[in-house]
Amino acid sequence: MDFHLTEDQQALVSALQSILQDHGELPQGERLSYAYHHSGLQALLKASGFFDAAREMGALEAALIVIEAARLPVLVETGASALVAPMLLPANEGVDGPVALIAGRDLDKAHRNLPIATTALIDLGDDVVVLPVAAGAIETVKSVLAFPYGRFRRAPDLGAGRRIAGAGPKLRQWWRVAIAAEAAGAADSAVNFTVEYVKQRHVFGRAVGSFQSVQHRLVQCHAIARATYYMALRAAWSGESVHADMAACYVQQNVGRLLFDLHQFHGGMGVTTEHLLHFWTYRVRALQAEVGGVNDAARSVATKLWPAPTVAQQGRLVQAR
Amino acid sequence: MLQELKDLEPFRADVRAWLAANLPADWQDKMRGASEDEHVAFQKFWFRRMMEGGFGAPHWPKAWGGGGFSFAQQIVLYEEIARAGAPRLILYFIALHHVPATLLEWGTEEQRRRHLPAVLSGEEIWCQGFSEPNAGSDLASLRTRAERRGDRFVVNGQKTWSSNAHHAHFCLLLTRTDPKSSKTRGITYFILDLKTPGVTLRPIKQITGASHFNEIFLDDVEIPAENIVGQENNGWAVAQSTLSSERGLTILELAERMRVGFELLLSDAQSPAPAGGRLIDDDEIRRRLVDVHVRIQALRFLVNEMLMQVLRGGKAGVEPSIIKIYYSELLRDFTALGVTIGGAGAQHLQAVLMGGGNETGYWMQDYLYSWAWTISGGSTEIQKNIVAERGLRLPREPQPAGAG
Ligand SMILES: Cc1cc2nc3c(=O)[nH]c(=O)nc-3n(C[C@H](O)[C@H](O)[C@H](O)COP(=O)(O)OP(=O)(O)OC[C@H]3O[C@@H](n4cnc5c(N)ncnc54)[C@H](O)[C@@H]3O)c2cc1C
Numbered sequence: 001m002d003f004h005l006t007e008d009q010q011a012l013v014s015a016l017q018s019i020l021q022d023h024g025e026l027p028q029g030e031r032l033s034y035a036y037h038h039s040g041l042q043a044l045l046k047a048s049g050f051f052d053a054a055r056e057m058g059a060l061e062a063a064l065i066v067i068e069a070a071r072l073p074v075l076v077e078t079g080a081s082a083l084v085a086p087m088l089l090p091a092n093e094g095v096d097g098p099v100a101l102i103a104g105r106d107l108d109k110a111h112r113n114l115p116i117a118t119t120a121l122i123d124l125g126d127d128v129v130v131l132p133v134a135a136g137a138i139e140t141v142k143s144v145l146a147f148p149y150g151r152f153r154r155a156p157d158l159g160a161g162r163r164i165a166g167a168g169p170k171l172r173q174w175w176r177v178a179i180a181a182e183a184a185g186a187a188d189s190a191v192n193f194t195v196e197y198v199k200q201r202h203v204f205g206r207a208v209g210s211f212q213s214v215q216h217r218l219v220q221c222h223a224i225a226r227a228t229y230y231m232a233l234r235a236a237w238s239g240e241s242v243h244a245d246m247a248a249c250y251v252q253q254n255v256g257r258l259l260f261d262l263h264q265f266h267g268g269m270g271v272t273t274e275h276l277l278h279f280w281t282y283r284v285r286a287l288q289a290e291v292g293g294v295n296d297a298a299r300s301v302a303t304k305l306w307p308a309p310t311v312a313q314q315g316r317l318v319q320a321r
Numbered sequence: 322m323l324q325e326l327k328d329l330e331p332f333r334a335d336v337r338a339w340l341a342a343n344l345p346a347d348w349q350d351k352m353r354g355a356s357e358d359e360h361v362a363f364q365k366f367w368f369r370r371m372m373e374g375g376f377g378a379p380h381w382p383k384a385w386g387g388g389g390f391s392f393a394q395q396i397v398l399y400e401e402i403a404r405a406g407a408p409r410l411i412l413y414f415i416a417l418h419h420v421p422a423t424l425l426e427w428g429t430e431e432q433r434r435r436h437l438p439a440v441l442s443g444e445e446i447w448c449q450g451f452s453e454p455n456a457g458s459d460l461a462s463l464r465t466r467a468e469r470r471g472d473r474f475v476v477n478g479q480k481t482w483s484s485n486a487h488h489a490h491f492c493l494l495l496t497r498t499d500p501k502s503s504k505t506r507g508i509t510y511f512i513l514d515l516k517t518p519g520v521t522l523r524p525i526k527q528i529t530g531a532s533h534f535n536e537i538f539l540d541d542v543e544i545p546a547e548n549i550v551g552q553e554n555n556g557w558a559v560a561q562s563t564l565s566s567e568r569g570l571t572i573l574e575l576a577e578r579m580r581v582g583f584e585l586l587l588s589d590a591q592s593p594a595p596a597g598g599r600l601i602d603d604d605e606i607r608r609r610l611v612d613v614h615v616r617i618q619a620l621r622f623l624v625n626e627m628l629m630q631v632l633r634g635g636k637a638g639v640e641p642s643i644i645k646i647y648y649s650e651l652l653r654d655f656t657a658l659g660v661t662i663g664g665a666g667a668q669h670l671q672a673v674l675m676g677g678g679n680e681t682g683y684w685m686q687d688y689l690y691s692w693a694w695t696i697s698g699g700s701t702e703i704q705k706n707i708v709a710e711r712g713l714r715l716p717r718e719p720q721p722a723g724a725g
Contacts, residue, residue: 034530211702264692272528273527
């Protein structure tokens with residue numbers, strides 16, 4: 001595939017960027033928070049039609065929206081409502097966002113974005129349940145990760161939702177694309193933020209960023225963020241589930257080193273919540289654990305790419321030796 | 322050393338019995354999620370209890386009320402403290418290590434008499450005021466200004482990252498007295514009473530959610546000249562004594578605690594796996610557990626080797642730096658595995674064990690806190706420079722110096 005954006009895609013991204021720039025600022029009073037969901041911006045993006053891009057333009061365009069939105073320190077929920085839900089549900093069955101994505105086997109645990117969600121997509125393995133989330137049904141759970149987390153006060157009645165038979169694999173596929181897209185945008189911002197910091201921070205009469213030991217590791221962080229971006233775009237473009245697995249696997253595997261180095265190069269600043277960095281890195285950290293984490297993603301890649309050889313193949317191998 | 326340690330078996334039995342009799346069995350339940358006040362009260366209680374038992378200040382000379390323990394005795398003591406899962410005396414860390422190392426080498430008799438007994442009574446908590454917003458790794462670029470006015474100094478400036486300053490009574494303070502001298506010259510070391518007018522603290526919020534360190538603002542703070550430690554403008558040399566006290570047996574205690582903490586990790590790994598079976602049945606988890614387990618043993622070898630050298634009367638050289646790098650990276654991988662094993666449940670805020678070690682079983686907090694270990698006490702990058710230049714004798718990068 002060609003990663004060069006088309007004119008339409010370019011226009012979409014520019015239009016989105018200008019809205020994000022004008023409206024995506026973190027309020028001063030929220031600078032020390034762990035997460036700040038910007039509901040005004042969420043509504044604005046919806047009114048401006050960005051959540052319809054998946055249906056009107058395609059999954060790749062929706063992924064671009066997720067990536068751009070994730071560059072902000074403030075949170076807008078786009079992964080599930082702009083990408084996963086439209087790719088999963090028929091056009092006439094659209095849902096209201098924000099949307100929470102939920103692993104059915106952990107139903108009683110806390111889930112990302114549930115306190116702000118109006119709809120939950122629940123992965124039951126084979127099937128998916130689309131469940132409206134009633135106001136008051138959710139209690140917020142405190143977390144240091146940069147998303148709102150909440151759990152159902154009472155076990156939800158899954159019968160009250162719409163059950164889509166056989167949609168589980170497709171949900172997990174687009175969930176993984178959304179993870180990679182969101183991580184790509186957030187990681188890129190975190191890397192850029194750190195690059196700026198090490199240029200300005202001086203020790204021993206020179207910029208921290210002038211030490212090669214720092215430069216080399218930042219280059220690796222940059223490469224991880226870029227690679228995640230391309231992997232996410234490819235998975236969105238091809239619609240192949242194995243590409244989604246690879247994209248999620250890649251970023252979930254590499255998050256650890258990314259987070260550590262970016263915080264490390266901030267020195268003492270890096271262990272505080274007083275410096276914005278955590279708004280991006282803690283989001284990436286949260287995404288690291290979803291859809292079974294790197295283990296499940298890696299297994300899925302291996303199973304799809306390298307299924308056990310058939311008897312005939314095995315015979316040929318023996319002959320070849 | 323082995324023979325020496327063997328000879329200490331009766332001593333070990335004494336310590337073990339004393340801990341069994343004196344350590345409140347429910348201390349972890351009480352301190353999990355405890356308030357700051359409860360935490361301070363319990364630290365005081367436990368320190369006094371340890372002092373009564375004769376174990377509170379093992380490395381202090383007997384003449385100053387300490388245990389005067391041999392090196393081998395201290396090794397045994399810390400092994401037993403870790404084994405018993407006793408609290409870390411975190412609030413007294415600076416008072417017990419940095420203060421005697423500094424005052425016994427550089428302090429006046431009057432300063433020693435004023436402060437050392439007060440520390441051992443549990444009354445005095447201390448903090449370290451070295452780092453500044455623009456002086457961390459490059460500590461010698463510090464700018465907090467102290468100007469002489471007769472027999473007093475007037476101090477203006479800002480310190481930062483000062484651990485537990487909000488509980489402390491006194492501060493080990495580095496200032497610049499001669500602004501014309503650059504870097505390591507023209508620095509003066511003071512004892513600062515934190516109740517002095519003009520001292521303001523601001524707690525800094527950490528990535529774990531807690532606020533254990535602070536900014537210290539100093540506005541026209543008056544310090545009497547008799548509070549200088551060492552000589553005027555000679556503070557850099559004094560600071561080296563303070564800093565070297567960080568790198569002794571504390572790492573042995575941490576290494577031992579990690580060995581004990583591993584049992585917690587191992588037991589969590591017995592939990593059911595999402596896809597059936599136990600987590601430890603998974604090859605990847607098994608491999609990571611073994612990796613951590615082996616590295617804990619290697620850490621202990623590194624620490625032992627360093628202790629033996631010191632025991633034989635040698636200098637530790639670059640070993641403390643190697644051990645700090647090794648420990649902090651291991652702690653990060655250890656706690657990251659904890660987060661993996663903890664699964665979704667490890668992601669949310671839980672009650673923190675106040676006064677616990679670095680492996681409390683609340684893995685997300687332990688993991689995030691592990692990041693502080695690669696920065697505080699001289700960052701990993703600085704330690705690696707030290708090892709490269711002084712150990713491997715590679716050509717130098719700029720002059721390193723670290724604090725706190
Ligand atoms: C939990 C915690 C507790 C602390 N407690 C205290 C305390 O009680 N009292 C006190 O005075 N201080 C304390 N400190 C401060 C600590 O000493 C400093 O944070 C540390 O020295 C680093 O300084 P800095 O934060 O200014 O980072 P900087 O010096 O700005 O470093 C930024 C980055 O640059 C890297 N870097 C710097 N120099 C080089 C080089 N030559 N080559 C390659 N990379 C380099 C660093 O490793 C780091 O990654 C504490 C810090 C922490 C995290």
